[in-house]
Every structure is written in structure tokens, then in C-alpha cells.
Amino acid sequence: MPLYHNDDQAMLADTARGFMAEEGNITKQLRHWRDRNCKDGFGHGLWKQMAEMGFTGMLVGEDDGGLGMGHVEAGIVLEEIGRNLTPSPFLTSSVLAATALKHGSADVKGRYLPGLIAGDSVFAVAIDETAKHRPSRITTRAERSGNGFRLSGSKSFVVYGGSADMIVVAARTSGSDDDDDGITLFAVPKDASGMSHDAVRLVDSSMATHTKFDNVELDGDAVIGEVDGGREVLNAMLLAGRVGAAAEGVGVASGAMDMTVDYLKQRKQFGRLIGEFQALQHRASHLYSEVEIARAVTIKAQQLLDANDGAGSEKAELMVAVAKAKVGRTAGLAVREGVQMHGGIGMTDEYDIGLYMKRDRALQEFLGDANYHTNRVAELNGY
Amino acid sequence: MPLYHNDDQAMLADTARGFMAEEGNITKQLRHWRDRNCKDGFGHGLWKQMAEMGFTGMLVGEDDGGLGMGHVEAGIVLEEIGRNLTPSPFLTSSVLAATALKHGSADVKGRYLPGLIAGDSVFAVAIDETAKHRPSRITTRAERSGNGFRLSGSKSFVVYGGSADMIVVAARTSGSDDDDDGITLFAVPKDASGMSHDAVRLVDSSMATHTKFDNVELDGDAVIGEVDGGREVLNAMLLAGRVGAAAEGVGVASGAMDMTVDYLKQRKQFGRLIGEFQALQHRASHLYSEVEIARAVTIKAQQLLDANDGAGSEKAELMVAVAKAKVGRTAGLAVREGVQMHGGIGMTDEYDIGLYMKRDRALQEFLGDANYHTNRVAELNGY
């Protein structure tokens, strides 16, 4: 498959770009909800609009009422979300949770997918337990209790956890903390008793929770996939989320770069446009190269995942790690160069470039930063 | 102590700079011996002259006929050696071996120091056993045999090993390969039977050997320091050698930078001196900053070593590692920028800038490269 968008994808990209620029732009969404100190951190109206566009269920199979599209398509939407810094539960709901739900029973699917597709529901995922992404270590425990389970433990960095109608929780049902086996995924409903959230606003104005599970009683049908066999589903979910985060990161990097290159063409100092200064030109050219490459490897990873129906071949796993690492470093470079080249006004809240820096920082951290994934690339390559 | 040269040191620096530029320059030494395919890789005549200048014995105590100077002074000579790419056994003989001999018996000192001071002898050190610097692992074994020892094993990267009148060899007299204890240093004379050299020319035209010890019989008085207690002497020797290599590296970096900045002021392209191009200016300014910092931390490390009589306080050990790492990265940057900014002619053997690149590469590797010492900094800091 050629590494560019086919005609359908190109059309989707046009649509998504226009829609997100119009409805998801910084003024209408990020600043709007932020300045109102919105407790959700995103707009439900836009979420509903995204449902009308068909975005919310794009990864859901056609049999289940979705569009049955792939990660290339989801990535197209995510890049525009990134470019516009649109606060949206799309990544957690329509990519991460939706990927988990693929492995759910008809019952679980029936309970949650219609709401997602209609834009009525929002989902979150609870994986990390410390401040860094360590999915190999799951200590939150779910013990058999009657026909169901009793869940205890705590999770952090649950993005949009406070607004979620359902949270996919990775818990240990057997084995010890670092075991690969013995993981089970649960769909924990909003109103589960014993679940409590400590909500925190993050640097990018998004909301996350530290979530505690204190003997939360769950029905047996809250299980997604196999009991004790959740690692595979978790991995599929992580791969989907990481390549999605990479796509969003490409959007953040692109948006920051475009804004900065525009500024270089407007701002004068020493009687010249600052874009005439060769040192800045070379840095901008270097940044352009990195962004192009980051985009290319992200598409590569998306295609590899799609080719394998999201299950993650060895090669797909490697390229997802490469993509998340490369995009991480590139977006970091883009926002740092962006703020520096904007000079003083880049430090002000009034200009948008700083918002890119903040969003990048949070996105960077989500599902493993560039250091984590660089290390993974070494491990996957056997060194 | 202020971090600059005192009056005596400044005078020594003037003298050393003049002398090395006159007698040790690239035409008279490096190219001269290289183009004649000299088996020593350096000139004995210059070595004798350096003795007359008092350089060869500068680290040797006054009681032993030397000048009793410190690492700041040795570093002054080494920086000029670096700047002129002078092939010289100064670092191996007057710094490394001389530091080991400080711990030798009167007998060992009497056997070797006069020749060093007079510029009649040249010494080498044999530490590494693999292609990378791994002084914590010593597998070459010396076993008691009569009144002496029998040495077996092999060493690589023995710089000037083929020309050396004596080689300081780190061998294991007890314990297992990775033990800290159980190391003994030996002064192995040139004519020791059972010692054989496989001589190799290195990229910088210096000579080194892979040296084999096949049941080499050594007298008991070949021991330097205590039997089984050689680790401390080895460490002192390594610290001296590393800070010396750092000083030489500062010279290499400085020489490459100066040559490059000069070139930027002469070469025209697109109707302008290339030094007018801002992108090159910024890179040159950055390089200048790095070289200044590399020099500063090297002096700091020298002073710390001197303050402690070379024994290596915790702080000195840390700063020596910092210096070797910082100088390594900086000199690497200097020679890469140097060749690139020279353009095509930088690739030719006729111009000297490529010689700086080659020397840097070999010096970089000697006694641990920037990666090795960066890792050491982490370890010494407890992480």
C-alpha cells in the first residue's frame, strides 16, 4: 500500500480539516472551555457534532453500527484535533476504549457502543498507576466475588476520567505485579459504587483523575475479553492509542510549525523580516524535515496496524514505538522552536503558540513518552 | 584556587605554546613521520627536546629528579600537543606511567625514572583487553612463580607499545575477573621473554599494539605498589591519564576550531565570505562556547586532582569523568563542524582539518569515550 492517503482518505482529510478548523478551533473550543473553567475540559456539543460526522464510531465495526474504518482514518481526524488543539474525548473513547470493546461480548458492546456512536457517551481508560507509563506492571487487583469481581487499587492520569460514562480498567486477576498473564480488562460504569475520583486540571487545560477503587463490585459481564487473558487486548488498545497519540502529535507539531513559519514572515527586527535570517531559516528547514518524517512514520505505523486488523504484528509494534518516539521528539522541537522564535509574545497567554507547548507536554506523556518508546525500540530490536 | 593559570603556569603555557608550535607542528612531526611510515609513529628527537624543556619529568617528584609539578602543568603541555596534533609518548610515559611509578619502590623508580626524565625512555600502559575501555574487568593473570610472577594474557590498544622500553601492565594476581581487589601492576621491560606485539597503525597515524603475554617471567621487583592492591594505583593512573587526555582533547578542539574560524574569514561563496552567513556564525559561536566550557572543566578537574596529590577525591573523580565526557563531545563537535565548514577541501589529505578529526577519534577512545564517562558520571552520582 502506498504511503499516502488514497482517494477516500484524502476526501476524509479534507472534510476533517475543514470541520475541525471551523468547529474545533482554539477560540471555539480550547480557550472557550478553559476560560470558563469547565469541569469536563471539553465540549459535549462538539462531541455530538463529531458523532454526526461519523467520527465517533469510525473504528467500530460495521456489524456493531460503526464505520469499520482503520487507524489511518482515525489518524486523519486526530491530526486535525492536534492541529487545532481541540479538547476532545476522541482518543480515549473512539480509539482506546473502542479498541478494547472490539474484544468485548455482544452484551458489553450493546451496552456501550450505541452511546459512543451517537456521541452521547464518553469513555476513559485507566492503565497507569504511577506518574510514568508502566503498563507491564499492574497492581490494581480484581478478586472473584460471587458471579463478579471486586476491584481495588488506584489509577492515575485517567484522562477525562471524571466525565467518563465508562472507564476501561486494566486490573490484575491473578499472578504478581509484573506478570504478563493474569490481567483482565473491565468496563467500569460511571456509577460504580466504591469508585472515587480526584480530578486534576493538567497543564494543557485538559482534565484527568486520580481514580481510586475501593472494593468496587462488578458484574461478571463487566469483563472485556478473557479473564486473566487481558494482556492481548490491553496491548491492542495501547497500540491503537499510541499510534493515535502520534497522529495527534503530528498535528500539534504541524500546527506549531505553520504558526511559527507564518510569524517569521511577518515579524520585523533590525529592519528585516526575521524569516530572512539564515540561522532561523536553517532551523525552520530542519524542523520541517523532522515533521515530514514524523508524519511518514506515523502513516507507516497506521497502515501496519490496519493491515493486521489492529492485532499488532511484530513489525507494527516496532513502528508504533518508532512513531510515538519520533513524533514525541519532533513535536517537542516544534513547540520549543515555536516559542523561542516568537520571542517575548510567545510567552504570553494571548498568543496560541504557548498552548501548543502545553498540549504537547501532556500528549507526550500519554501512553509513554519519547524516552519510553525509544527504549522500547531497543528492546524490540533485541538490545 | 582561582580557575585560571597563575603566573608560573601562564609562563609555562607561553613557553609550551611557542615550543610545540615551532618544533611539534603538523609539518615537522605528524606528517613527517606519517609520510615516512615511521614504525614508532613519533620522533625521538622531539622527545629528547621535550626532556631538555623539562617536560618529560614534570610530574615526577623533585626527590626523584623531576619537577614535581601537577596536572595543571601537564595539561598545559598536553593542550599544546593537542593543538599541534603532535605525536608524542608524553601522555603514556610522562603522565600515565609516571603516575604509576610514583607508587613504585625506590628500585623500580631508579630503574626507569632517569631514562624518562632524560628523554631516553618511552613507556606504555596496557590496561584494556577488549576493544572498549573496561578497567573494572582484568583477566590477564600473573601467578606467583619462585620469587616473581608469571604473566599470561593479552592486552589491546597499547599505545606506543611497540616502541616502549617498559610497559605498565595491570594484571590479576587473585580473585575473579570483575573483582576490585586482586589487581597488581607490573613494570614489564621491553625485552621480557614471552611478550609479543602485533603492531597496528591507527587512524590518526599513531601506533599501538595488541600485546600477548605468554608465561612472561617477571622478578618480584617488577611489581609497582602492593601485590593484590594495585587497584588504587591503577585508579590514580587512570585519573591522571583521563584528565591528561581531556587536556589534549581541549587542544584538538581548539586547534580545529581556530582553523575553521580562520577559514570562515577567507573562503568566499555566493560573493560573500562564508563567515558572513548567520547560520555558520551561530554554529561557530555555539562551538566556541562549548570549547570554553570544556577547557574550564578540565582545569577544574586538574586542580582537584592536584589538590589531592593525584589520589582522587570523590569530587575529583567526578570532575575527571565530567571533563573527559565533556571534552569528548566537544572535540567531536569541533572536528565535525570543522570538516563540514571546510567543505570539499576538508575531505582532502592536503588540508590539516581532517587530521584533527582522525586524532580526535583515537583520543576519544583512549581511557574511555564520552559515553563511558557520561555513564560514570551517573554512577558516581548514584543513579
Added chain:
Amino acid sequence: MADLETFRSETRAWLEANCPAEMREPVRDEDDAYWGGRRAKFKNDAQKAWFEACLAKGYTVPAWPQAYGGAGLNPAEAKVLREEMSRINARPPLSSFGIWMLGPALLHFGTEGQKQRFLNEIARGEIRWCQGYSEPGSGSDLVSLQTFGEDKGDSWVVNGQKIWTSYADHADWIFCLVRTDKADKYQGITFMLFDMASIGVSTKPILLISGNSPFCETFFDNVSVPKSYGDDCPAYVGQINRGWDVAKYLLGHEREMISGAGGGDRTAAIGAVMKRAAARTGDELDPVLRAELAMFDVDALAYTAMGEKFLDEIKVGKAHPAQPNMMKYVGTELNKRRHELMMAAGGSRSLEWDSEETGGGKPSRGWLRTKANSIEGGTSEVMLNVIAKRILDLPGA
């Protein structure tokens, strides 16, 4: 030397007796320091006691002459005092742009009358100053500034706008670059001093990405500035139309100060701190992050040595006069990198913006704050230009 040791032991004893425990903790942020001024309030008794003890000894400005409110310490004594204060982590008793910036300009360019009046006020913390340099169209290219003072004989009428005036909303007076001759770019600027309470001065805080507002936009609408404040006390520093000389001197001084502020070597290396922080949550450093921290620590420790060398050389006039530009460039870039690494090591916890656990988002706000380091006081790009021109003597730089 013996005198110096005496001075050291006396100083140590004095500090022991006079510096309250609360004043031996690091300043948490800019609001935690004492800035003086007409509207100053002490945060607590310790701050007041410490300030007053220092004031009595001349230790708010220890190296200034006693006649101007200082202690008249010589450089060696001043260093001892710094060392002893640093030993116990003593806070500066008074933070002030008057001390850091205007003072040095007055000491160098001021008339006796100006020194008597303004330096004493600064030393006593009576007047809080702000700096009016940058304008919206004049950032790195400062000399293109447009704020204009029309000559009215005994006074000027000033109109224009400044930006990045630090704490202008809290300041009493401003030292301000004003164009007084439109014909000559460099020799048409006057370094004026005037009261921020003057009619026609207004300020508007700038909200920064860190969520703080340490800077203002400052507007001058027909502000009348008298040319003199009395005998031998003109309202300008240096000569009329020669304010650029004063500004250049101060910019050099500012870069020197910023470059000296890199912190001691206790804080330069961060890898070990990050490892311990991770260990407290049962975590360890990612191997690649560990390598990046180690590379940073090498650079930071080497820079610390450079800082020491630079200060030693400045003392004896050995430092290249443009060296502060290099120190400023490297020091600020390092500090940005330090905070990037601290954010990476801190993970999702350090993303929090206003949680109690993070002291109201200290890690993320601190990280964002550092992004200004390489912009304020001369951008990194300008520093590199200056090094190219003044140190490397590259053509056309």
C-alpha cells in the same frame, strides 16, 4: 588573609545570630521575596527582622559604599559574605531591580547627587524600580524604540508604550529608555528616571503561559518628566541622547548577572534527585531518560566549572568583555533543558496545573517560566550574534 578569616568568622557568627530559620529556606517564587517599595509589606516577622538586621549592617547592598547605604565591603569580603550566606541558604534580604540594574548604572554613570539620593533609597528598600526598555516593535532590536520625549525646555512630554516592564504594576519609579532625537538612531536615546505615579502612566499586566503575570505593558500618555530633581540630580543618567551607552552597559551587567545565576553545583546535577524522586513512588528511571539525565549532568557540571572560572577571571579582568553573552546563552539553554528533563522525570504528576500535591502546579509553571530565559535580557540568537562578532570577529556579524 588573616583579616579575611577574621571577617569570615565574624560574619558567620553575625549570620547565626541574625538570620532567622525561615529565611534559610530557598525562595519559593518571586512573590516569596521581599521587594521593598512604597507599598511594601513583609510577609512575616522573620522577613522583617532579617531585612532590618541587614539594613543596619549595610548588607542589603554589601559592596556599595557606606555613603550610599552599603557596607563598603571589598570584593574579597563580599565573596566571603556570599559564601557564608550560601552556606546556610540565607535568602537575600531585599530583591530589587534597583540593586541589580539601576544601582550599577548609577554607580558608573550617576552624578554625586543622584547617587546620594537614589542609591540610598534603593539600599533602604524605599523605592521599588522597574525597567522600561522593550517596546512591542523593539525586542531584540532594542535601539529601534519609538517612545518619544518631546523637549519642553525644563521637561519632556513622554508618549509611547513599553512592554515586558517587570512588576510595573508594583513599581514606584521607572528607569526608562526614551527617544529624544529622532534623527540619530543610537545617539538619540535618553535614559530617564521618573515616578510611575506621574499623570498619564498606566500599566496592564501580561498574562503569561505559566499563568503568572510578572510583566506589564506600560503606557505613557503625555507624561511630563522634569529634567531635574534638584541640585546635581538630573532626571536622566549619563548625558541626554547618550542613554544607549548606559543601556548597553546595563545589558552587559544583566547578562553577567543572569549568567552568574546558574546556581551552585549542589543543584547543577539533577540525575540523582530524579532517581530518588522516582524511587519514592516505587518507580525507576527509563534507561533512555537516565542517559539523557547523565548527558545533562555532564553539561551542567561542566558549566558550573565555567561559571566559577568566569567569576574568577572577571575579578582580575581576565574575562573577555563579551563572555557574559556566552554564559547567558549556555546557562539559559541549560536551564530550559533541565526543566524539560524534570518534567519528563516527573511524568503525569508534573503535568498538574493547580493541584495541592504540586503546590499549585509548580513543576509545570516553573518549566514554562524557563522558556523566557533565552528571550529576556537578550535572546539566545542575539547572544550568538554577539559572540560571532565580538569574540570570533566573524565578518558582517
Added chain:
Amino acid sequence: MADLETFRSETRAWLEANCPAEMREPVRDEDDAYWGGRRAKFKNDAQKAWFEACLAKGYTVPAWPQAYGGAGLNPAEAKVLREEMSRINARPPLSSFGIWMLGPALLHFGTEGQKQRFLNEIARGEIRWCQGYSEPGSGSDLVSLQTFGEDKGDSWVVNGQKIWTSYADHADWIFCLVRTDKADKYQGITFMLFDMASIGVSTKPILLISGNSPFCETFFDNVSVPKSYGDDCPAYVGQINRGWDVAKYLLGHEREMISGAGGGDRTAAIGAVMKRAAARTGDELDPVLRAELAMFDVDALAYTAMGEKFLDEIKVGKAHPAQPNMMKYVGTELNKRRHELMMAAGGSRSLEWDSEETGGGKPSRGWLRTKANSIEGGTSEVMLNVIAKRILDLPGA
């Protein structure tokens, strides 16, 4: 598609039957390839057999029309052939600047007569070409070249000096930029073709830091170049004084070629190889080196994806015309970094200059060779200028 699969299986079978085992090993260095030309000699029978087999199929230049010695493959077929050759590591049967550079220029700008003659000679490996572009004073600023061809009616008399002429001492003919109008910088250059055996041509190899001499200085002392080599076969490509158009086209093509030569993803990532190499001597990678290798592998694998995307987009005309400059910039900088890391991982052994164990210093000589990557074919600085101007549309670039 079915046809393509047939073509693939036929090609596979043909390669199986015709490509000798010795020709399925990587080319060790430039001397290990077959370059053709008047003085060509095969290194061994395998090389000869492989060349002749390919020649018979038109596979020395598979995508060229059959009329000019090629196989006339369409892009899809050419890709299949490349893939199948790559699958068995088959060497190119013929290495030649005629194939890589002059050929594309002639295909685009040449007359039918030129194509008939020169392309066939190139395809058959009869004439070895070299390129005469750079001059000592004209490196990045190529258009400032001074070699002058004086118009003598039916011929030019060429005087001047070229540098970096690859293998000029082995070449039979040269394609050469010659100034034919001193009044117009860009529109005064002619792209000439002439015999290196002409009277007045001399060459002098340049010894490189790698110890090899792939390039020459080439001197023209009153070299007479006829304006035509017969019917419809002028001695210049394109028009007189319009050689810069040809050169620009070729530079773009060269960058495309260099950027495509980054190697497949089998060799892009080097960390695992370095670890195994260390393990063979009982050693392991330094942790910081490991991290640097991992960071490199991320960049290299990402660049491989970019290369794939770039080639896919070129095929359908989606790539920005200046994109090859980006590919060239990143690819060459990556390759330099790759060799730096290989040297670091190789340690002291890789420093050896002429030992048998290192195949005569392959690691160090190879490393030094890569330093030219970011200079030849347009420096990295020029590439960045071009991106700034043509892609980012920055002012004054």
C-alpha cells in the same frame, strides 16, 4: 496485476538462473563494482557473466527504452525487478555516472541522435563518464564557475580547472559545465560532452582523508571541443548558454538518487548489530551508547518510512519538487551519525587503519568517507537554504 505477478515469477526465475553467487554479496567498496569503459576489466568471471546476462536483457538500464539499450520496463515492473534483486542481494551489473547522471539528462534534454549514440554506449558499458561541475572557487556556489570555452566557430577552446571529478583518471568522456558567455552568470553556461583523451586534458587524483582517491582535479589547457559529433548529435546537451537548466535538473536528480540510497530497513537500525558485535568479544554496550543507538534507530527507521513515502509520492507526482533536498539533507546527516556510532561501538579495534582484521581499515575509512555525504551533491547548508526558499517560502532565502 496478474501480469505483474507473472513478471515477478519470471524475474525471480531468471535471477535465480543468471545471478552468480559471488554477485549476491554486498559490494565491498567502489573498486569492487564494475564501472565499464574503454579500459574496463572484469574482476572475475562471475562479474563478467552477470554483466553480460543483464546486458542481453537490457537490465543494465532496465527502465530505459529498448531503442537505447534498456529493457523498457514500466515503473511497476522496474520496481518488481528492484525488489527481486534486492531480495537476493544482487549487485548492480554496471555502476556508472552515465547511468545515474548523464543518462537522465539526455533522456530529458537530448536530441534523438545523442540518445541513439550516447545512451546505447552507456547501456553497454562502453564509455565511462565523469562529471565536471565544481571548481576550486565554485563549490556550493556552482554557478560562479570560471572554466571558459572560447567560441571558435565550429568548436570551443576550453581552458580552466575542475575539481571533485569522480574517477576522472579512469573516465573516457566528461560531461562538463563550461562558461561560454561571461556577461550572463546563469545563462552563460553550456553543458558540454567531450573526450577525456583530448589534447590538453590532464587529471590529478586527490588524496582524501580516508586514504582513497575517488576524485581528481582536472585541468583543461586549450582543449578543443567540436560543437557537433555528427548529424543531430551536438556536443552539448540542451542549448548553448542554457546548460544551467540541465545542471539544475541533474542536481535535483542526484539529490533524489542520494536520498533514495539510504538503504533498506534491514540495515537502517544498527543497535542490534552493534550489540551482537560487542557480544562476540564478550562485551556489552555502554548504557549511554545503547541509548544513543536507540535514538539513532528511531530516527533511522522513521527515515526509512519517509523514504518509502517519498518514492511512493514521486511515482504519482505528489512529492514537492524540492523534497529531494530534504531527503538528501536528512539521509546524509543520518549516515554520518550512523558511522560515528559504529566507530564508538567498535572501540579501539575500529581505529585500525590497515590491519588485516579490519579489512584494511574498513570501519575507519568508511567513517571518514561518510563525512563527504553532506558536502557532495549539494551541502547540507545549501539543502536547508533550498527548503527555506522553495518549500517554506521564507523571505530572502
